[in-house]
Amino acid sequence: MSKQIITEADYAKVISHIDLDCFYCQVEQRRLGISDTVPLCVAQWGNLVAVNYAARKYGIMRNESVNEAKLKCPDLISVHVATFAPGKKAGYHLKPNQATHKVCLDVYRRASRQIFSVIQNFTTEYQKGSIDEAYINITQLVNDEIDKQISLGNIEFVYDNQSNEKLPVINWSQGGIATKYRVGSSSDDRDFGWSSLRSYYGAIVTARIRDAIFSQLGFTCSAGVSHSRILSKLGSSLNKPNKQAIILQTDVPDFIGSMKLEKLRFLGGKLGKNIKELLGVETVSDMQRHSLEKLEGFFPLKTARFIYKSCRGIDPDVVPSSTKPKSFSSVKSFGNISKLTTLQQVQDWVAVLSTDIWERLMEQQDIDRYWPKKLTLTMVSSKINVEARNCSKNFPLHFCKNVMESPELLIKSASELVIQLIYNTKNKKSLPSIFPVECLLLHTTQFYSYDINHKNKQITNWVSQSTLKINKSELQNSELTYDRTESAESHIVSSFSTKHYRDNLYGSSKKSPTSKKKPLVTITTKKNSTTLLSPKKNLFSYFDALKKSETHDQAENLSSEPFKTQSDQGKISIKPHTQENPTTPNIIKADPSIYMNQSFADQSIYNLSENNSAISDSIDFIQCTQCPEKNSNIPSKDWASHVDYHLALKLQEKEKHAEKIVNQFSNIFKKQNADI
DNA sequence: CATTATGACGCT
DNA sequence: TAGCGTCATA
Numbered sequence A: 001m002s003k004q005i006i007t008e009a010d011y012a013k014v015i016s017h018i019d020l021d022c023f024y025c026q027v028e029q030r031r032l033g034i035s036d037t038v039p040l041c042v043a044q045w046g047n048l049v050a051v052n053y054a055a056r057k058y059g060i061m062r063n064e065s066v067n068e069a070k071l072k073c074p075d076l077i078s079v080h081v082a083t084f085a086p087g088k089k090a091g092y093h094l095k096p097n098q099a100t101h102k103v104c105l106d107v108y109r110r111a112s113r114q115i116f117s118v119i120q121n122f123t124t125e126y127q128k129g130s131i132d133e134a135y136i137n138i139t140q141l142v143n144d145e146i147d148k149q150i151s152l153g154n155i156e157f158v159y160d161n162q163s164n165e166k167l168p169v170i171n172w173s174q175g176g177i178a179t180k181y182r183v184g185s186s187s188d189d190r191d192f193g194w195s196s197l198r199s200y201y202g203a204i205v206t207a208r209i210r211d212a213i214f215s216q217l218g219f220t221c222s223a224g225v226s227h228s229r230i231l232s233k234l235g236s237s238l239n240k241p242n243k244q245a246i247i248l249q250t251d252v253p254d255f256i257g258s259m260k261l262e263k264l265r266f267l268g269g270k271l272g273k274n275i276k277e278l279l280g281v282e283t284v285s286d287m288q289r290h291s292l293e294k295l296e297g298f299f300p301l302k303t304a305r306f307i308y309k310s311c312r313g314i315d316p317d318v319v320p321s322s323t324k325p326k327s328f329s330s331v332k333s334f335g336n337i338s339k340l341t342t343l344q345q346v347q348d349w350v351a352v353l354s355t356d357i358w359e360r361l362m363e364q365q366d367i368d369r370y371w372p373k374k375l376t377l378t379m380v381s382s383k384i385n386v387e388a389r390n391c392s393k394n395f396p397l398h399f400c401k402n403v404m405e406s407p408e409l410l411i412k413s414a415s416e417l418v419i420q421l422i423y424n425t426k427n428k429k430s431l432p433s434i435f436p437v438e439c440l441l442l443h444t445t446q447f448y449s450y451d452i453n454h455k456n457k458q459i460t461n462w463v464s465q466s467t468l469k470i471n472k473s474e475l476q477n478s479e480l481t482y483d484r485t486e487s488a489e490s491h492i493v494s495s496f497s498t499k500h501y502r503d504n505l506y507g508s509s510k511k512s513p514t515s516k517k518k519p520l521v522t523i524t525t526k527k528n529s530t531t532l533l534s535p536k537k538n539l540f541s542y543f544d545a546l547k548k549s550e551t552h553d554q555a556e557n558l559s560s561e562p563f564k565t566q567s568d569q570g571k572i573s574i575k576p577h578t579q580e581n582p583t584t585p586n587i588i589k590a591d592p593s594i595y596m597n598q599s600f601a602d603q604s605i606y607n608l609s610e611n612n613s614a615i616s617d618s619i620d621f622i623q624c625t626q627c628p629e630k631n632s633n634i635p636s637k638d639w640a641s642h643v644d645y646h647l648a649l650k651l652q653e654k655e656k657h658a659e660k661i662v663n664q665f666s667n668i669f670k671k672q673n674a675d676i
Numbered sequence B: 001c002a003t004t005a006t007g008a009c010g011c012t
Numbered sequence C: 001t002a003g004c005g006t007c008a009t010a
Helices: A023-032 A065-070 A106-120 A139-151 A174-177 A194-215 A229-236 A249-256 A270-279 A284-288 A292-298 A301-310 A343-365 A401-405 A408-423 A456-461 A472-479 A488-499 A511-515 A540-568 A593-596 A613-623 A636-640 A647-676
Strands: A015-020 A042-044 A047-052 A077-080 A128-132 A135-136 A157-160 A165-171 A190-192 A220-224 A244-245 A328-333 A370-381 A390-395 A439-451 A522-524 A530-532
Touching: A015 A194, A015 A229, A023 A042, A023 A047, A023 A106, A042 A065, A047 A065, A047 A522, A065 A077, A106 A128, A106 A135, A106 A194, A135 A190, A135 A229, A139 A194, A165 A174, A165 A194, A174 A194, A190 A194, A194 A220, A229 A244, A229 A249, A229 A488, A249 A284, A270 A284, A270 A292, A270 A301, A292 A301, A328 A343, A343 A370, A343 A439, A343 A647, A370 A408, A401 A408
Parallel strands: A042 A077, A220 A244
Antiparallel strands: A015 A135, A015 A220, A042 A047, A128 A135, A157 A165, A165 A190, A328 A439, A370 A390, A370 A439, A522 A530
C-alpha cells in the first residue's frame, strides 16, 4: 500500500516556486524611484502590509502600525496604497480616510500581470500562487536543456555498478551562483544521478527566469527549486531576498523532517492543528512515522493521502496551468468608526464596489474575453447585533451590451442584491437587522469565455456583423496588446505613469465611457498600429477610448501624487496640496449616490418575473423606506429623507406576506423534522 | 496572533 | 448549484 502511493514519477518533476521580495514595496520603490537600500514600507490605513528588507533591519514587521514602525526607524518611508477617493481620481492620496476612501490595488495587479507575462514566455505551465507567487513546472524546460547539454557533450557519465547504468555526473560548482544554495550539508560538490541533474538544471532554468524578470521589469524575487510545490515553496523562503534554494531528493527527509508540521503548505491552518492534536505530533518526521492506514482512520481518504504525501514532500497533484483569474472581488470594511447605519450608505458603497469591479472586468477584457455569470454580495454585520451575520446572495449576471457599456447595470444588479439580502432572508422568520454593516464584499465568479469566434447567441446579437468579420489573426494580435506589444522597459513606465484610467471612480465613471460619444473604431494591433473597424460599437472601442484619454490625462496624477505621499510622511516638505475636506465619518459624499438617486432602481434590468419571482419581488423593495426589523437602529429620519411613503406602505404589506410564506416554510420544515 | 483586501478551492 | 468554510499572501 505505502509503496504504490509514491512512485518514481513523483520525483521526476522539476518545480520552481518564485516569490517576489516584499512585492508591494518593490512596486512602490520602482514607481517612486527609491533605492532598495532605503527603508520603506507599504501601509493600508494604519497598518503595514509590506516591509522592505532595509526596513526589516530595524525590526519592523508586517502588521505593525505605522507609528510603531516609525519609532523603530524615524527615516522610514511609509507609502499608503493607492485609494479611490470621493470625487477624485484614483491614486496616491494624501490622507486616505478609511471612512471615505477605498483601497485600490491596481498598481500591484498590473505589475503582477507583467511578471506572469515574463514567466509565460518560458512556459505556460505555471500556476499563480498569489499576486506575487508562481509555481512553475519547469520539467520540460529542464529536460530540453539536459538533452541539449548531452548532445553538446557537456555532460559526463560514469558507470554505476549498483544499478548497472550510466549515470550523469554533476559538478555543482560549475553552475555558479544559480546552483550555489543547496539545503543540507551532505551534498558534495560532485554528485551523480538523474534526479540531481534535473535539480541542477532546474536551478539554472529558474535563475534564467528570475533574471528575465529582473532585466525586463526590475523586480527581484526569490525561488525554490525541487520536485514538488511543497518543497519549492519551502525553498523559496530560505534565502530571501533575491536568492534561490535547491532541495535535492536526497536531502528531502532531513530538510522537512525537523520542520514543524504547520510549515507545510495547507497544513498551516486548521487541518495542521487537528493533525497535531489528534496524533500528538509536532514535526514532520513525527508524522512520517504514521502509516497511511493509520491516517485513513483519522481523516477522509483524500485528506489522509494528501497528508501522507505532503510529509514526504510530494505533491498529490500536478501543477495546473491556469493563467486567467477565476474571480474578481472588491471589499470594503468599515473598521470601528465608520460602520454603515443606513441603507443609503450601503447602496452608495455597493456602487463603489461595483464600479471598481466593473472597471477591472473591463480592463480584463483587454486581455481575456471572458465575463462572469455570477455576482455575489456578502454583508458582514455586527457580532453584538443578534447573531453574527455574514450572508451572501447570488445574482445572475447576464452578459449583454448594456453591462459592458457602463458600470450602471452592474451597480444596479448589486443594489438589487442588497435588497435581496436584507429583505429576503430565507431561514429566519423574523428578520434581524443588518445594521450596522461592518463589511461589504462584492464578488464576481463563474467566468466563461465569450470568444467572438465562438457561437454565443447573446454575443452575436450584440456584436455587429461587421465586427464578426474581423479576421482572426487580427483579433488574436489585439489580445496581446496589453502585455506584449511594448518593450519591457517602456512597459513598466507606461504601467506606472500612464495606464491610469480609473479617474473619478466615485464621481464621473458614469460619464467617462458613455459621454465619449464619438464612436471609436480602432483596435490596437500587435505592431502598435491601429486598424479601422466597423464604426459600430465593438468590444474594443471602450479601451481605445481609455488608452487615448489616459495618456495626457493621467500622467500628472500618478506621477506626481506619489511624491506628495512621500512628503506627507515627513520626508520632504511640500505644501499640503488642497485637500478635500476629510468628510465626516458616516456620510459618504461619494458620487455613486448619483446612481442611487437616478432611480434606475425602479426599472428592472432583467426580465426576472418568469423564472425568479423572489428576485422580481425584491426589486420592488429597492426604495423601501422603513426597515422592517424591530431592533433596527436606523434613525428614521435617515430613512425618511429619501423615500417614498406610498411605496413603503405597499411594501410593508408585501413584507408581511413574505413573512407569512417564510413561516409556512418553517412550519413545513418542522413537520418534516417531526416526521423524521 | 492582529487588519484589510484580495484570490483559489473544497465540502455539502 | 448555492452557500459557506479553509488556506493563502501583501
